[in-house]
Amino acid sequence: MNPPLDSLRPHWFVACTAAEVRARPLARTILGVPIVLFRSAGKIAALIDRCPHRNAALSQGRVTGDLIECPYHGWSFDGGGACRRIPGMVGACEHPHQTAETAHAIEREGLVWVCVGKSETAPETLPVSRHVALGDARFDTFLWAATARCALVDGIENLLDACHPHFAHAGLVRRTQKRRTVDVTVRRDADGVEAIYHENARPDGLIPRLLEGQRLTSVGRFFLPATAQLEYTGADGPRFLLTSMFTPCDERTVLIHSCISTPRKLAPAWLKKTILRAIFGRVLRQDQDVLRRQQENIDRFGGPKFTSTPLDVMRPHILYFLSHPDRATRTDHAATLQMEL
Ligand code: FES
Ligand SMILES: [Fe+2]
Structure with missing residues (x-):
């Protein structure tokens, strides 16, 4: 079962980019709560x-x-949220019932984070910035926003799942005809989980052939509340780093804000961004x-009924973190397995 959205209310989620909050009010729904953002x-x-x-909708x-x-x-x-003006009213307008309810909002690194937990509940600290290439001059980094019609856990699992690219992105990311046996190391601590795929090969999908040479590892990571990360490394370090911050709008819609980094090379950043947007688009x-x-098929049956194998590496850990919001209760975990990638 997926955790109920209400259990995520103490957490911060990305609502939009800072640049999106301009002269007009901006409407968003986070954890089923409609909010309006402005400056x-x-x-x-x-x-x-x-x-x-x-x-009426303030947005x-x-x-x-x-x-x-x-x-x-x-x-x-x-x-x-204080009411400062009531047209037609003579005298002061301040009164508790005239106050609009607030949500917590913070701007950081070009993103607006929102916590819709009750005002009297102090929100947990803002998630650690997990994208190590942010502000690193050796990398070109750009931000990308998208939406998907799916449950939060299904969206995060999709990004971190190593077994679907052979089919869903056949030829672009992986080729199913050329699988190799790969050792996988899974490590979980109190702060996150990572699966390291020791590939030691030149990837054969069209996109990795464009971006990479020999790949040493591909790594998938998950951090609370809803950050997923992919990192592909070669002998000289990361060749590609994607950090996606998921925001559950409702039970079946997620917003995804992604930072994408590649090592700075001869091609100018704008050209690389244009090319990367086209191929990753x-x-x-x-x-x-x-x-x-x-999601449509799950809805057709009235809910999910999943079965899994050890190849579904990340989902149990994503669910583990979502069901252990208290850091002190989390335990470490380590495992190894093999799979054909
Ligand atoms: S409904 Fe907003 S001012 Fe009346
Ligand atoms: Fe995919």
């Missing part, structure tokens, strides 16, 4: 997207100065398609 007094603000007066209003104005009767709220569409179809 107030130079800072990112997040309110529950429901005007306390007659519950359909507009931003005036530091306030967000409701489209129905024009009540205006600051970033803390194709892979992304294949994954979006397979996930949407998976």
